Amino acid sequence: MGFLSSIDISGSALTAQRLRMDVISNNIANAETAETENGEPYRRKVCVLSERRSFSSVLGDQIGSGVKVSEITEDDSDFELEYDPDNPLANAEGYVQMPNVDEIEEIIDLMEATRSYEANVTAMNATKSMAIKALEIGG
Amino acid sequence: MAINAVSGAVSGVGGISASQSTAQTSGSGFSNILTDAINDIEQTETEANEANEALLTGESDDLHTAIIAAQKAEIAVSYAVQIRNRVLESYNTVMNMQV
Amino acid sequence: MINEMFENVNLLQKGLDAAWTRNGVIMNNIANVDTANFKSSSVTFESAMKQALSEDEIKFEAKTTRPEHYDFSDSAAEDVSPTVVTDTDTDYRMDGNNVDIDYESTELAKNTLWYYELSEQVSSEFSKLKTAISG
Numbered sequence A: 001m002g003f004l005s006s007i008d009i010s011g012s013a014l015t016a017q018r019l020r021m022d023v024i025s026n027n028i029a030n031a032e033t034a035e036t037e038n039g040e041p042y043r044r045k046v047c048v049l050s051e052r053r054s055f056s057s058v059l060g061d062q063i064g065s066g067v068k069v070s071e072i073t074e075d076d077s078d079f080e081l082e083y084d085p086d087n088p089l090a091n092a093e094g095y096v097q098m099p100n101v102d103e104i105e106e107i108i109d110l111m112e113a114t115r116s117y118e119a120n121v122t123a124m125n126a127t128k129s130m131a132i133k134a135l136e137i138g139g
Numbered sequence B: 001m002a003i004n005a006v007s008g009a010v011s012g013v014g015g016i017s018a019s020q021s022t023a024q025t026s027g028s029g030f031s032n033i034l035t036d037a038i039n040d041i042e043q044t045e046t047e048a049n050e051a052n053e054a055l056l057t058g059e060s061d062d063l064h065t066a067i068i069a070a071q072k073a074e075i076a077v078s079y080a081v082q083i084r085n086r087v088l089e090s091y092n093t094v095m096n097m098q099v
Numbered sequence C: 001m002i003n004e005m006f007e008n009v010n011l012l013q014k015g016l017d018a019a020w021t022r023n024g025v026i027m028n029n030i031a032n033v034d035t036a037n038f039k040s041s042s043v044t045f046e047s048a049m050k051q052a053l054s055e056d057e058i059k060f061e062a063k064t065t066r067p068e069h070y071d072f073s074d075s076a077a078e079d080v081s082p083t084v085v086t087d088t089d090t091d092y093r094m095d096g097n098n099v100d101i102d103y104e105s106t107e108l109a110k111n112t113l114w115y116y117e118l119s120e121q122v123s124s125e126f127s128k129l130k131t132a133i134s135g
Helices: A006-029 A103-135 B002-056 B064-095 C007-031 C046-064 C101-134
Strands: A045-051 A067-074 A080-083 A095-098 C041-044 C083-086
Touching (some): A006 A045, A006 A067, A006 A103, A006 C007, B064 C007, B064 C101, C007 C041, C007 C046, C007 C101, C041 C046
Antiparallel strands (some): A045 A067, A080 A095
16 A cells, blocks of 8 residues: 555546547547458457555455456447448448447547546545545644 | 440541542542543554655655644653653642641 | 553554555545456445454443552453454455445545544643643
């Protein structure tokens, strides 16, 4: 445990949520990317969050040490099909494979990530003000 | 009545030597308090040092522990100083008594 | 003598320790609000302390009828420490996460104010002691 290591807990969440926001933004930016380097449409990416545990904490490991993005995986769901026979990428039936990104879902996720980010900023500020208050003990 | 006057005079004489021995016992009573106060300084001093070390090495997580330990040490010193002053005062008072 | 002088401060310090621990737990809950299968935790302290203090009161009454001087180290209150409890009972959302962000936010606010109040009381104890000592 380090000095004011409890602030690291919130710090880890800020990092994780920011990464998550980046991934979501990337999904949104590529929502119409029908062809990537591997010939396939862009595949939606998802952040997997898991709790961070530190083994040197004072109370054994009863208090977790925040959160981390343990991996960024690809969403395996099927690509969308869009009817566009004039598109050079269209298949025999005139359908083009489009990314499996639902923009509305991504925006909701983004709002959620933002709200979590803000909640963690509030928590961090609360800890800071508690520490500053402690400094005033004894005048 | 006369008997009371005599016993009064006797106890008066006894009273003076009693006050001398009281001065001695209160002297040792005070020295006990002073010794205790000095031990308390040592104890609070140690705790404050440990708290500071924890702060320096990044082992402590919170602020209030070190601050409270420092305040306690300060008060312990203050207290011992006051005791010492009172001891000196009483000693001087006793030494200046006309016997 | 010092231990008696600092009786109140020591108790208040326990409260501060508990509030700090609780702060860490709340922060971890908030940090993991989006983590799948994460279960929130809380800190118990106040009820244990209340119990200990009422036990001590009973002990005090018994002791005042005896000539022995009261020894603070005998008190149950000194042994009370904060305990972290994980809430595995409630299933809040589909991803198995049961953190209620609104609840945690109010707990955060309450706990912060509690910490402030305890700090104030400690300060006030110290200035009382300083005044008493220096006259």
